[in-house]
Amino acid sequence: VASVSGARDLAGTTVVVTAGGTREPIDPVRFIGNRSSGRQGVALAEAARDRGADVALIGANLEVPPPVGIELVPVSTVAELRDAVLSRAADADIVVMAAAVSDYRPVNVAHTKMKKDAVGDDVSIELTANPDILADLGALQHPRPVLVGFAAETEADADALAALGAGKLERKNADLIAVNRVDDGRGFGTSDNEVLIVGSGSRIVTTVDGSKRVVADAILDAALTERP
Numbered sequence: 001v002a003s004v005s006g007a008r009d010l011a012g013t014t015v016v017v018t019a020g021g022t023r024e025p026i027d028p029v030r031f032i033g034n035r036s037s038g039r040q041g042v043a044l045a046e047a048a049r050d051r052g053a054d055v056a057l058i059g060a061n062l063e064v065p066p067p068v069g070i071e072l073v074p075v076s077t078v079a080e081l082r083d084a085v086l087s088r089a090a091d092a093d094i095v096v097m098a099a100a101v102s103d104y105r106p107v108n109v110a111h112t113k114m115k116k117d118a119v120g121d122d123v124s125i126e127l128t129a130n131p132d133i134l135a136d137l138g139a140l141q142h143p144r145p146v147l148v149g150f151a152a153e154t155e156a157d158a159d160a161l162a163a164l165g166a167g168k169l170e171r172k173n174a175d176l177i178a179v180n181r182v183d184d185g186r187g188f189g190t191s192d193n194e195v196l197i198v199g200s201g202s203r204i205v206t207t208v209d210g211s212k213r214v215v216a217d218a219i220l221d222a223a224l225t226e227r228p
């Protein structure tokens with residue numbers, strides 16, 4: 001692992017990492033969120049920093065302390081995360097989308113707390129699709145940063161996981177997708193991670209089973225080999 005040997009193989013590069021989970025407000029006290037803690041993204045930011053990169057960490061509702069020695073950009077909604085990433089993409093060499101991004105948001109956000117009396121027993125909240133940030137980055141003209149996405153999946157089978165990753169890579173025009181098993185206490189909120197890194201043409205670049213820091217270094221190794 002490069003960081004253990006102290007290699008500064010990312011010196012002179014700019015790495016943007018998104019981490020955590022977005023929150024889409026329903027009313028002033030409620031939101032639609034997810035179980036992402038931000039640990040894997042924070043480990044990526046730390047690893048990139050230790051390897052000499054200039055790092056911007058776009059942190060969505062992080063449940064873990066951010067690293068020192070990086071630029072932290074706190075965000076909450078998908079719209080905020082999208083603005084923060086897109087405004088930095090032109091200057092970035094690598095963008096890692098480790099954040100869990102809400103696929104939908106409420107069409108209407110109540111400005112005052114929703115009250116049971118007013119709403120009644122049966123409630124539906126109308127949702128609309130959010131923009132796909134990774135796909136937006138994938139549509140940028142070259143030269144564009146190396147784009148790494150994540151896919152948190154509940155499939156048990158390695159071939160099925162790889163196929164899901166390859167499908168996402170192609171749809172979003174990303175360079176690498178790190179596929180992560182999240183059932184049975186794996187993935188979310190834990191310190192270890194099992195990850196399959198998929199590249200273009202359904203290539204399995206590597207599989208990693210270890211701490212989020214080991215996974216982070218493997219992802220950065222793979223991203224470096226994708227650089228033009």
Ligand code: CTP
Nearest residue numbers: 097099101103130131132133134149150151152
């Ligand atoms: N992503 C994104 N913008 C979104 C949704 C996802 O940039 N609106 C990014 C995530 O940060 C991740 C990758 O796309 O790096 C894959 O996210 P994932 O939720 O696994 O894929 P989806 O395309 O949303 O498909 P689904 O949730 O249906 O599996």
Ligand code: CA
Nearest residue numbers: 100101102103
């Ligand atoms: Ca999704």
